[in-house]
Structure formats: C-alpha cells, structure tokens
Amino acid sequence: MLEKPHSGESKYTSKDFKPDVDVRWCAGCGAISVLSPAQRLMPELGIPKEKIVFISGIGCSGRFPYYMDTYGFHGIHGRALPIASGLKIARPDLSVWVVTGDGDNMSIGGNHFIHACRRNVDMNVLMFNNEVYSLTKGQYSPTSHRGQITKSSPLGALDDPFNPVALALGASATFVARGHDKDRAQLQQLLLKASQHKGFSFVEIYTNCRIFNDGAFDLYTNAESRDDHTVWLEHDKPLVFGKNKEKGIKLEGFTPTIIDLTEGGNSINDVLVHNEKDSTLAFILANMTYSETLPRPMGTLQNLDERSSYEDRVVEQIQHEVETKGIGNLESLLLGGSYWEIK
Amino acid sequence: MNTMNKLIEHLEEVTVRFAGDSGDGMQLIGTQFSDTAGFAGNEVNTFPDYPSEIRAPEGTLYGVSAFQVHFGSKNIHTSGDFVDVLVAMNAASLKVNLAHVREQGIIIVNAEGFDDRNLKLAGYTNNPLEDGSLAKFNVFPIEMNKELKKAFIEVDTPTKLVQKTRNIFALGITYWLFNRPLEATVNWINKKFKGKEDVIMANVHALQGGWNFAEKNPDFRKQFIIDKSELPPGKYRSITGNQAVALGLVVAATKAHLPLFLGSYPITPATDILHAISGYKKYGVKHLQAEDEIAGITSAIGAAFGGSLAVTTTSGPGLSLKTEAIGLAIMTELPLIIVDVMRAGPSTGLPTKTEQSDLMQAMYGRHGEAPMPVLAAASSADCFDMTLEAARIALKYMTPVMLLTDGYIGQASEPWRIPEIDKLPEIAPQFAQDAATFKPYLRNPETLARQWAIPGMQGMEHRIGGLEKEDGSGVVSHDPMNHQKMVELRQKKVDGIANDIPELEVIGEQEGDLLLLSWGSTYGAAKTAVEHLQAQGHNISYAHLRYLNPFPKNLGDVLHKFDRIVIPELNLGQLKNLIQAKYVKRVMGINKVQGKPFKAVELEEKLLTLISMRDIKKWPANKKEDLPVDL
Numbered sequence: 002m003l004e005k006p007h008s009g010e011s012k013y014t015s016k017d018f019k020p021d022v023d024v025r026w027c028a029g030c031g032a033i034s035v036l037s038p039a040q041r042l043m044p045e046l047g048i049p050k051e052k053i054v055f056i057s058g059i060g061c062s063g064r065f066p067y068y069m070d071t072y073g074f075h076g077i078h079g080r081a082l083p084i085a086s087g088l089k090i091a092r093p094d095l096s097v098w099v100v101t102g103d104g105d106n107m108s109i110g111g112n113h114f115i116h117a118c119r120r121n122v123d124m125n126v127l128m129f130n131n132e133v134y135s136l137t138k139g140q141y142s143p144t145s146h147r148g149q150i151t152k153s154s155p156l157g158a159l160d161d162p163f164n165p166v167a168l169a170l171g172a173s174a175t176f177v178a179r180g181h182d183k184d185r186a187q188l189q190q191l192l193l194k195a196s197q198h199k200g201f202s203f204v205e206i207y208t209n210c211r212i213f214n215d216g217a218f219d220l221y222t223n224a225e226s227r228d229d230h231t232v233w234l235e236h237d238k239p240l241v242f243g244k245n246k247e248k249g250i251k252l253e254g255f256t257p258t259i260i261d262l263t264e265g266g267n268s269i270n271d272v273l274v275h276n277e278k279d280s281t282l283a284f285i286l287a288n289m290t291y292s293e294t295l296p297r298p299m300g301t302l303q304n305l306d307e308r309s310s311y312e313d314r315v316v317e318q319i320q321h322e323v324e325t326k327g328i329g330n331l332e333s334l335l336l337g338g339s340y341w342e343i344k
Numbered sequence: 345m346n347t348m349n350k351l352i353e354h355l356e357e358v359t360v361r362f363a364g365d366s367g368d369g370m371q372l373i374g375t376q377f378s379d380t381a382g383f384a385g386n387e388v389n390t391f392p393d394y395p396s397e398i399r400a401p402e403g404t405l406y407g408v409s410a411f412q413v414h415f416g417s418k419n420i421h422t423s424g425d426f427v428d429v430l431v432a433m434n435a436a437s438l439k440v441n442l443a444h445v446r447e448q449g450i451i452i453v454n455a456e457g458f459d460d461r462n463l464k465l466a467g468y469t470n471n472p473l474e475d476g477s478l479a480k481f482n483v484f485p486i487e488m489n490k491e492l493k494k495a496f497i498e499v500d501t502p503t504k505l506v507q508k509t510r511n512i513f514a515l516g517i518t519y520w521l522f523n524r525p526l527e528a529t530v531n532w533i534n535k536k537f538k539g540k541e542d543v544i545m546a547n548v549h550a551l552q553g554g555w556n557f558a559e560k561n562p563d564f565r566k567q568f569i570i571d572k573s574e575l576p577p578g579k580y581r582s583i584t585g586n587q588a589v590a591l592g593l594v595v596a597a598t599k600a601h602l603p604l605f606l607g608s609y610p611i612t613p614a615t616d617i618l619h620a621i622s623g624y625k626k627y628g629v630k631h632l633q634a635e636d637e638i639a640g641i642t643s644a645i646g647a648a649f650g651g652s653l654a655v656t657t658t659s660g661p662g663l664s665l666k667t668e669a670i671g672l673a674i675m676t677e678l679p680l681i682i683v684d685v686m687r688a689g690p691s692t693g694l695p696t697k698t699e700q701s702d703l704m705q706a707m708y709g710r711h712g713e714a715p716m717p718v719l720a721a722a723s724s725a726d727c728f729d730m731t732l733e734a735a736r737i738a739l740k741y742m743t744p745v746m747l748l749t750d751g752y753i754g755q756a757s758e759p760w761r762i763p764e765i766d767k768l769p770e771i772a773p774q775f776a777q778d779a780a781t782f783k784p785y786l787r788n789p790e791t792l793a794r795q796w797a798i799p800g801m802q803g804m805e806h807r808i809g810g811l812e813k814e815d816g817s818g819v820v821s822h823d824p825m826n827h828q829k830m831v832e833l834r835q836k837k838v839d840g841i842a843n844d845i846p847e848l849e850v851i852g853e854q855e856g857d858l859l860l861l862s863w864g865s866t867y868g869a870a871k872t873a874v875e876h877l878q879a880q881g882h883n884i885s886y887a888h889l890r891y892l893n894p895f896p897k898n899l900g901d902v903l904h905k906f907d908r909i910v911i912p913e914l915n916l917g918q919l920k921n922l923i924q925a926k927y928v929k930r931v932m933g934i935n936k937v938q939g940k941p942f943k944a945v946e947l948e949e950k951l952l953t954l955i956s957m958r959d960i961k962k963w964p965a966n967k968k969e970d971l972p973v974d975l
Contacts, residue, residue, distance in 0.1 A: 020807075022819070051802045056646070057809075066807050067820065072799040074649055075809025077672050080642040083607070083634060087643030088799075090630055091605045092650040095799050116635035315630055322626040329627035331598060335591055335762045338535065339528055340581040341383045 013044035020070040031182035031208025032061055032129055036068055038189035039098075039127075043071070046096060046196060053096045056085045058105040060136050061210075062129040065100035079110030082117040082126070086311075089122050093312045096196070097124040104134045107143040107163050118172035121200045123310040125192070128165060128203065131210035132217050139213035146291075151213070166302055167287040169203045170280070175305040176202035177283065179298065182209060183222040194301060200310045221297050234286065234300035239272040242296050249273070250295070257289055259296075277304040351566040357416025358570060359424030360518060363441045364433030364457075366399050366409045369511035374411025375582075375757070376515055376529045381415040382582045382759045383528040385572030388415040389724075389868065390582075391423035391756045391941070396612075396696050403457075403465040408440045417571040419875060421723070421868035423756055425943040429521065431514055433457050433488075435466035447480050452517060454510075455485035484563060488513060495553030501546050509550035516554020523567045526551055576761065583760040585727040585753035586613075589657070589683055590620035592731025594627055597653040599732070600739055600771035605652040606631040607643035609662060612695045613751040614685035617657040637665035641682070645669060648678040649808075651798035653735060657683040659751075660702050661692065663709070670744055671710045674834065676808045677785075677794045679738035679745075679773070681731070686750040688939045697939025698751035700864050701915040706746045707893055707922065713831045715838040717741070718893040720748040722867035725760040727753065730890060732768065739773045740844075741837060742793040748892070750914070752941045753865040779803030784818035791844075792837035842894040848902050852878060852885035855905035858954060861931075863889040863919055865941060866912050872944035873951060882955050892919070900927045910934060910954060912947055
C-alpha cells in the first residue's frame with residue numbers, strides 16, 4: 002500500500018505542508034476549512050512529502066495545490082482527473098490527490114469523472130461542492146437545486162441536480178464518501194480513510210460559499226441542526242441519528258424509513274446496520290440524498306477493496322509480458338516481422 | 345510447365361494496384377506484394393486507399409478498397425502516378441480504378457465479379473469485359489473461384505477455406521508476372537497462421553496455384569523483371585509512417601533513459617500508432633486509451649509532470665479538442681510530443697483521406713501567444729527520424745512539440761534502413777540538479793529551457809499550472825511587466841531552436857530563377873518532378889522543409905536568392921502565407937485538396953508551365969500582375 006516514510010524526514014508536522022504564500026480564498030470560505038485538515042493529515046500518511054502531489058482544475062478549488070507544500074499542478078478546467086490519472090499510471094509510487102469542484106468535476110469534467118470512477122486509478126478526489134459557480138461570480142452549477150436563484154438563473158434554475166455520490170456509485174467508483182466543512186476532525190478522519198483505500202476514492206465535501214450561496218448546507222452542517230438532518234454512515238454501525246441518537250433508519254423492502262427509537266415497539270435491532278462493502282445498500286443510501294423527509298447520508302457510503310487499481314494492472318500486464326516473452330529487445334523490435342539485408 | 349515460350353521484359357519501375365471489396369483482402373495482398381518487392385531488393389512505395397465504411401455492402405462502388413504498390417530499381421519516392429497493372433476483383437473495383445490505369449496497362453480481373461448483380465451495383469449497363477470498352481488495355485479475365493477449385497482438385501480442403509484464399513491466388517498470379525520469389529509470403533503465412541496447419545497449407549497452395557495458373561496459361565506470355573536497386577548496405581524493412589512514429593517513440597525514450605507514456609484516443613488515420621504502442625508492453629511502455637482526446641493529452645501532461653517521455657497522437661478533429669491542453673503544456677513548459685496525422689477537413693471531412701491543412705492550427709491554433717516547435721516528416725521512413733527529433737527538442741527545450749505527418753505517409757509504406765541503436769545520439773533531459781538553488785522557472789541561459797524537477801525529487805516541491813508565473817520563482821503572478829517578459833521568453837525559447845536545427849539544403853543551382861519549396865509528405869512527388877525536370881536540362885532548384893517552427897535560419901537567404909518561389913501544398917496555401925508574411929516575398933502556390941497526394945506528373949506539368957513563362961515574361965517580385973499567384 003502506502004510507502005514507508007523515508008528515514009531522514011519521518012516526522013513532519015502540519016507546518017511542513019504550509020507553503021509561504023497567502024491563502025487568497027474569501028474569509029469564511031468552506032475551502033479553508035478543508036485545507037487545515039488536509040495539512041494536518043499529511044504527516045499521518047507516512048509518505049515523504051516529495052512523493053505527494055496535489056492536482057486541481059479550475060474554480061475556487063483550483064487554488065488548493067498552491068497552499069500545499071508538496072508537488073502540485075494547477076490544471077485546466079475539468080481536466081484534473083486525466084492529468085492525475087496520467088501521473089499516477091506513469092508513477093505508481095506517488096500519492097496523488099485531486100481537488101476539484103462541482104462545476105469542474107460534474108460539468109466540464111463530467112466525462113472524465115465517470116471514466117476515472119470506473120477505471121479505479123488509485124487517487125483521492127476531494128470535490129468541493131458549494132452548489133454554485135463561484136469563481137465566475139455566481140451561476141448555477143450541476144449540483145444547484147431546481148429553482149435556485151443565481152446570476153444566470155434569476156427566475157430559478159430549471160435543471161435538476163446531479164447527486165454526486167450516486168453518480169460516482171453508478172460509475173463504479175470503489176470508495177464513495179461525503180463530508181462537510183464544519184467538522185474538521187471528522188473530515189480529517191474521512192480523508193485519512195480515503196487515502197487508505199487503494200483505488201479511486203471520491204469524497205464529496207459540502208463547502209459553504211459565503212459570497213454566492215451562503216448557508217446552502219446549514220441544515221446539514223450546523224451544530225444545532227445537523228444531528229436531526231444527517232445520518233453518519235459507519236461500517237457495521239446502526240444508522241441512528243438525532244441529537245440523542247433517538248431515531249433510526251429501517252429498510253422496508255428497499256425503501257428506507259425513519260423509526261423513532263423512543264417508541265415502545267422499536268428497538269435498535271430494527272435499525273439498518275451499515276455495510277460499506279454492500280454496493281446495493283450504497284445505492285439505496287445515496288438515493289436518500291435529496292429526500293425531503295429522510296436525513297442526508299454523510300460519511301462512507303461505499304468502500305470496496307476487491308478491485309485492483311488500474312495502475313497496478315498496467316504494471317502487472319508489463320510484468321506478465323516480460324515474464325512470458327522476456328524483456329523487450331529493441332533491435333528485434335526495429336527489425337519487425339520481416340526484413341531483408343542488402344550487402 | 346514449359347517456360348520456353350514466355351517472353352521477358354526488363355522495366356525500371358512498375359505500379360501495381362490491387363482493388364476489390366472491403367472484405368476481399370486487398371490490403372493484405374498489397375502489403376505482401378510490397379514486402380516481397382523489398383525482399384527482392386527493390387525500392388518500394390505504397391499507398392492504401394480504403395473507404396470509411398468498414399464492410400460496405402458487397403459489390404458497391406463506395407465499398408471498393410485498394411492498395412497501390414510502386415516499385416522499381418531507382419528513384420521511387422511516391423506510390424506511383426499511373427497504374428501499370430490493375431488487379432480488380434469485381435466490376436465496382438474496375439470502374440472506380442480504371443481511370444488510374446495507363447494505356448496498354450494490364451488489367452487482371454476476376455470475371456466472376458462481373459455477373460448481372462455486380463454489373464448493376466457498379467452502374468454498368470454493358471459488361472465492360474465484353475463490350476470492347478477496354479480495348480486500349482491488356483485485359484486478363486480469370487474465373488478465379490473456378491480456377492482456384494481446379495488448383496485444389498487433388499487436395500482435400502474444405503470449400504469454405506479454399507474460397508478464403510482467393511486473394512492469395514490473385515497474389516500468386518502477380519508474383520508470376522514479375523517473377524517474384526514466393527519465399528517472403530510463405531514465411532509470413534507460416535508465422536501468421538502458426539498452429540493452423542490446414543490454413544497454412546491452403547494459403548501456400550493457393551499462392552503456388554496462382555503462380556502455376558499464370559505459368560501454364562498461354563495468355564500470360566510475358567514476365568517483367570525489375571532489377572535490384574542500388575541501396576546502401578544494411579538491414580531493411582518495409583515501414584509505414586505510423587509504425588515509424590511508434591518505433592521512434594520507443595527508441596527516443598530509450599535514448600533519453602525515460603519511461604514512455606502515450607495518452608491517446610482512437611482516430612483515423614492516427615490509430616495505428618496507438619495500436620503499435622499498446623503492443624509494446626514488454627518494452628516497459630505505458631499507454632492509456634483515454635475517454636476522449638482531451639484526456640489523451642492531459643494524461644500525457646500528467647505523465648510529463650511525473651518525468652515520462654509523454655506523447656499524444658491524433659488527427660485534425662482530435663487536435664482541435666487538444667488545443668487548450670497544448671496551451672497548458674506551453675505554459676507549464678513541460679516536454680510533450682503531439683503527433684498529428686493530418687486528414688482532410690474541416691470537421692469530420694474525409695476521415696480516411698490525406699491533406700496538409702492543419703499547418704496553421706499547428707502554428708497558431710491556440711488562444712494567447714502560444715508558440716511551439718512544429719516539425720513535419722517528409723516520408724514514411726522519415727517519421728522515425730522526425731520523432732526522435734521531436735523528442736530531442738521537447739526534452740532539451742522543455743516544450744511541447746508538434747510533429748505533423750499525414751494520412752498518406754502515415755499509412756503508406758516504403759523500405760526503411762533499420763538504424764543501429766547504439767549509433768543514434770543520446771537525448772539528455774534537463775533535470776534539475778540542486779535543491780538548494782532550485783526554482784521551477786530558472787532557465788538555462790543558452791536554451792532558455794526551465795529545469796525539470798519531478799515528484800520524488802526531495803526539496804524541489806513546487807507548484808505549476810496554467811496561471812502566469814513569475815520569471816524564475818514560478819510563483820503565480822499577474823504583474824504586467826512580468827507577463828510581457830514571460831510571453832517574450834517563451835517566444836524567444838522557441839525561436840532560438842533555429843540555431844539547433846539543420847540549415848535548409850538546396851538541391852540544384854543555389855540561386856536563380858525558380859525554387860520549388862515543399863514540406864511534409866509532398867516531398868516524394870516534388871522530388872520526383874524536379875529530378876525529371878533537371879534530367880531534361882531545365883533550370884529549377886529544390887528544397888524541402890522539415891522544420892516549420894522555427895524555420896531553418898537560412899530560409900530567408902535562400903528565398904531571396906531566387907526570382908520565383910513555388911510551394912506545392914495539399915491545402916489552399918498555408919505555408920505560402922506563412923512564408924510571405926515572414927519573409928515579405930511573393931510565393932506561388934500549387935494547391936490540391938482532393939484527399940489525395942500529389943502525383944509527380946501533376947507537379948511536373950505545372951512546373952513546366954512556369955519554366956516556359958519565364959521566357960515570355962520575367963516576374964519581378966513587386967509586380968503582382970505579371971504572373972498568376974497560384975497555379
């Protein structure tokens with residue numbers, strides 16, 4: 002899996018990952034709340050920092066690599082994933098991170114996203130979802146809700162949004178999770194888990210945009226309301242939520258319903274237990290996302306580890322060829338199938 | 345088996361064209377015929393001419409697939425202007441190809457392909473084999489299935505298998521016609537069908553059967569002998585431009601001691617490069633068949649950032665999609681090879697046909713001031729050398745490099761003298777050395793290349809991207825004067841490559857009246873035309889450009905030593921416009937956009953007109969009314 006820290010620099014602190022530049026995101030931007038968990042996580046990875054690469058596309062999220070003192074590449078709009086894929090396939094020894102946004106990844110980069118999901122290149126993708134285009138100053142995005150008033154939808158957006166985690170599951174991503182910007186410790190744990198997963202890890206992160214879509218996620222992220230409106234998914238744990246964990250999710254057939262655990266007839270044994278290895282369950286849970294009655298699923302929806310990663314398959318194919326046919330001889334390659342000699 | 349009555353004629357060069365339905369296996373026997381010509385010591389140049397449809401309905405005009413082989417004992421630079429021998433497997437293939445055949449040329453037809461249905465599909469009201477319309481050709485109608493059956497009469501082979509060897513039978517007939525050895529094709533059959541003894545037997549038997557049929561047939565009275573060429577000693581093979589690019593990439597990576605990465609998306613006529621590279625796993629090559637053209641190039645950019653010799657391959661429409669990413673590679677100053685196998689556009693255009701119309705896009709088709717080196721291969725074999733050159737420039741100058749080939753040389757084949765790998769020069773990537781002084785945009789004062797620090801190099805962690813960077817430090821900068829400086833630096837870096845490429849060589853008089861200047865795949869036809877004219881004593885000089893950005897530094901001097909410059913191009917004058925703008929020199933164009941390469945004879949005729957016009961009216965550079973600008 003991950004490489005061991007190299008001898009000289011085994012003890013990093015988060016400071017080692019802060020470059021000497023000003024962070025230029027707006028005050029209170031949700032992206033800032035992701036930066037510090039990410040910087041704090043890096044020493045935990047046990048990877049020499051010269052082997053860590055952050056790659057981004059365009060949008061507010063695109064600035065992220067400039068704020069991580071690792072190798073970094075700020076790509077073009079929508080293309081962070083193929084840049085990262087090429088890098089990781091060429092260099093499986095690196096820890097590759099992608100930071101993208103709902104516009105970058107779901108809209109212009111949508112095609113790359115679904116293919117990256119199915120290809121399962123080992124990388125960690127953090128998608129900052131603020132449900133709006135912010136860098137272009139406030140247009141609706143592919144995750145904006147129907148009716149959302151923005152500069153380009155003054156009468157309300159007509160599109161229905163993507164549900165990013167369901168899209169990722171549908172495209173066969175092996176690790177799919179959702180977090181948010183208001184609980185840094187929890188987010189750091191989620192990122193750690195993503196990094197420990199070998200293969201494509203997708204983490205949707207609700208990030209508040211103070212300027213163009215302020216409060217979009219308050220219900221799900223603020224301390225006072227989130228317990229009642231979200232359910233945190235943890236492997237092998239029952240799906241309970243509410244301030245006192247007094248409510249649970251029960252499956253009626255394939256339909257999740259809410260049960261009140263304080264009522265006599267219901268017990269914790271009736272509550273659905275999460276299994277992050279169960280793809281069918283992951284779909285059911287992902288589809289709770291835009292429900293008006295059910296809590297919004299957060300945490301790890303799916304974490305499959307049986308599928309090998311693409312870059313490992315590339316290496317295996319090369320090794321198999323070399324083992325069965327011997328290492329390529331360039332001279333015979335040039336000679337080709339048939340040649341003749343003129344003396 | 346009496347050869348006593350057969351006549352022998354010696355020829356210097358011959359063009360043979362095999363034509364049939366898409367499923368008739370014409371590409372296969374054309375390739376075999378070509379390989380055998382090389383094997384027999386001839387110079388060869390071939391061109392496949394196939395429809396966009398994979399298996400168009402049988403017998404239709406649009407389903408005709410052809411393969412042309414031009415071979416001879418010397419000066420074979422093109423796939424041949426006129427066809428001396430046409431092999432046509434049905435009425436449609438005769439109709440489509442007849443116009444290529446020279447008078448008194450030989451036409452070998454499968455007479456069974458001229459039944460009512462085939463005639464109707466081809467749009468013939470009368471059978472051309474019977475109505476006398478082919479009187480000016482030597483026609484050999486053969487009932488091939490029937491003759492094939494006869495050839496297999498003593499062999500117990502399933503009829504289905506026998507019928508599949510009809511193309512090989514036809515190949516056997518042509519081998520007799522030119523007294524070719526069967527050896528190379530027999531070896532190929534053995535290799536191709538290894539383990540399937542019945543298939544090997546059937547094919548070898550059909551090949552020999554075709555030969556025997558002609559040998560015994562009293563209508564076939566004459567064999568043609570083409571003497572061996574005087575080629576420099578060495579090992580040779582037949583190679584297409586696409587194959588040569590693929591091999592060039594593997595060799596370049598070896599010479600640079602870098603891993604090779606190809607990010608590509610299938611597109612005609614460039615896909616053969618992807619096919620080849622994907623089979624090179626045992627050479628450690630990595631490739632990604634990406635989800636689209638953009639992912640093709642951006643994955644390559646990612647691999648370049650990681651220290652690979654990174655490549656993307658495409659054709660026109662794909663190049664359009666890649667343009668934004670090319671700008672990113674220019675901005676991040678990463679080494680990258682972009683191979684554009686040009687095809688006829690715009691839009692989907694004629695996907696399987698050739699053109700040289702992406703030159704302007706290669707030069708300028710990006711937003712912003714985005715200069716990049718542009719190279720163009722002159723022939724199939726030259727694709728190998730120019731691929732090495734693209735890699736050398738990309739790695740030495742830390743820049744993306746565009747290599748232009750086209751559908752013609754990409755798919756056409758010619759003999760290639762296989763180089764000795766040890767004797768090819770090493771390529772040195774510009775890796776950063778010292779972490780203490782490292783800055784991502786510090787430049788080599790001579791080449792202006794920045795240093796290449798790749799992930800894994802300790803103490804050189806840095807961030808790059810599409811935003812403008814401060815000179816030296818590489819920190820994001822919106823400073824106006826810094827932007828001016830960086831734009832100029834990027835331009836200067838590319839311009840400076842002119843000091844590192846060969847000067848333009850003029851063949852013929854070094855100054856005078858008329859200079860023919862060609863680029864890319866027009867090399868063969870242009871060279872042949874000029875050789876003919878010079879041999880006839882005409883005063884015409886010739887030069888060929890393989891470097892289009894920057895131009896060779898003596899190009900301006902060369903141009904101004906001639907009264908008249910003429911540029912043949914498979915476009916409406918793109919190089920002409922570049923040269924007129926840069927050197928303020930009037931240029932005439934010979935322009936063809938028919939999806940086909942120039943014929944040497946076309947150029948020869950137009951050049952003769954020009955030569956004769958000099959006597960009538962001299963053409964001063966400043967009087968535009970004196971001469972047509974284009975021919």
